[in-house]
Amino acid sequence: MIPTLWYLILAATLFVIGAAGVLLRRNVLIVLMSLELMLNSVTLNLLAFGHVLQDLRGQIIAIFVIAITAAEVAVALGILVALLRNKNTLEVDELTTLKG
Amino acid sequence: MEREFFLLLSGVATISALLVVLARNPVHSALALVVCLVQIAALYVLLGAPFLAVIQIFVYVGAVMVLFLFVIMMLDVRKEAQTRYLRNAVWPGLIVLALLAAELVTLLIQSARLHAVLGPGQPITEQPSVEALSLLLFQDFLLPFEVASVILLVALVGAVVLARPDEAAAAGKVDKPHSGGRR
Numbered sequence: 001m002i003p004t005l006w007y008l009i010l011a012a013t014l015f016v017i018g019a020a021g022v023l024l025r026r027n028v029l030i031v032l033m034s035l036e037l038m039l040n041s042v043t044l045n046l047l048a049f050g051h052v053l054q055d056l057r058g059q060i061i062a063i064f065v066i067a068i069t070a071a072e073v074a075v076a077l078g079i080l081v082a083l084l085r086n087k088n089t090l091e092v093d094e095l096t097t098l099k100g
Numbered sequence: 101m102e103r104e105f106f107l108l109l110s111g112v113a114t115i116s117a118l119l120v121v122l123a124r125n126p127v128h129s130a131l132a133l134v135v136c137l138v139q140i141a142a143l144y145v146l147l148g149a150p151f152l153a154v155i156q157i158f159v160y161v162g163a164v165m166v167l168f169l170f171v172i173m174m175l176d177v178r179k180e181a182q183t184r185y186l187r188n189a190v191w192p193g194l195i196v197l198a199l200l201a202a203e204l205v206t207l208l209i210q211s212a213r214l215h216a217v218l219g220p221g222q223p224i225t226e227q228p229s230v231e232a233l234s235l236l237l238f239q240d241f242l243l244p245f246e247v248a249s250v251i252l253l254v255a256l257v258g259a260v261v262l263a264r265p266d267e268a269a270a271a272g273k274v275d276k277p278h279s280g281g282r283r
Contacts, residue, residue, distance in 0.1 A: 001102065002102050002103055002106050002146065003218075004218045004219075005208065005215075005218060006106060006110070007143070007147070008208055009205075009208060010110045010113070010114070010143075012201075012204040012205070012208060013114055013117075014113065014114070014117050014136075015204070016197060016200055016201045016204065017114070017117045017118060017120075017121055018117070018121075019197060019200060020121050020193070020197050021120060021121040023189070023193035023196065023197065024121070024185050024186060024189070024190060024193045024194075025121065025184065025185060025186070026183055026184065026185060026186055027126060027184075029126050029129075029168065029171070029172060029175075030120070030121070030126060030129050032168070033120055033129055033130065033133050033168065034120065034121060036133065036137075036160070036164065037117055037120060037133065037136065040136075040137065040140050040160075043140075043152075044140060044143065044144075047144055047147045047149050047152060048147060049217075050147075050149075051147045051148050051149070052217070052218055052219065053217070056232060056233055056236050057236070059149050059151070059152055059233055060233070060236055060237055060241050062149075062152055063152070063155065063237070064244060064248055066152075066155055066156065066159050066160070067159075067248045067251075067252060068248065068251060069159075069160075069164070070159055070163060070164060070252070070255075071251050071252050071254075071255030072255070073164045073167060073168075074167070074255045074256065074258075074259040075255050075258050075259055075262065077167055077168070077171050077259070077263075078258065078259035078260075078261075078262030078263040079262055080171065081171065081174070081262070081263045082262050082263065084175060085265070085266070090175065091183075092186065093186055093187070093188075093189075
């Protein structure tokens with residue numbers, strides 16, 4: 001029998017690592033992958049609480065999270081391909097169109 | 101026995117998550133993320149959600165990461181691998197991350213309300229069946245289910261429109277560089 005707190009600590013660790021990837025890396029692809037990692041840690045939290053409360057609604061919301069993530073990745077990679085075509089870069093700090 | 105499994109899976113998941121952030125080559129990052137997602141799917145089995153584990157393998161490892169690898173294959177990653185981290189934002193980013201980690205650890209360790217909910221943890225006795233899950237999904241959550249399908253359709257159309265090559269640029273009209281901005 002595993003304490004549920006362990007799952008929460010693992011999810012928090014993965015969330016912080018994913019946030020590190022989002023905040024520190026320059027490549028847009030790596031930033032997107034780190035975002036996937038953060039979403040997975042949230043799903044892990046949902047399932048852990050659904051398990052400890054014996055409630056299936058955690059799994060339902062996790063299914064929705066996975067579906068929306070698939071949609072988000074499709075749109076984000078489309079934007080990325082268009083970005084590379086128009087700006088010819090994938091570095092985060094070189095995309096300063098909104099800076100004015 | 102379960103604890104050993106949990107420690108093994110979470111250790112491999114943490115190490116591969118660190119590899120995602122630290123790797124120089126984006127292909128290595130993607131493969132490390134695949135490893136991490138498979139470990140998390142195994143953790144879902146430990147949490148009594150085998151259906152979610154299968155969905156995780158199918159959707160994340162089968163669709164999302166293959167899409168990532170496909171995009172990496174189309175792009176030139178060799179040029180991108182020179183500087184890994186943002187030049188001016190490393191120290192502010194690390195400070196924000198340290199604050200976030202301290203806050204999460206404090207909340208997890210010290211919150212009395214959270215520990216009242218958690219209790220000693222549940223054994224894996226009877227697994228909730230896929231039948232109960234589908235009944236709940238198609239009875240109580242029918243409207244969100246339909247909305248999610250509409251969102252998937254919109255994302256499909258949006259991805260096709262976004263990734264379509266620009267006809268104006270393809271026809272040689274390079275005097276209007278903003279014509280592709282809205283696509």
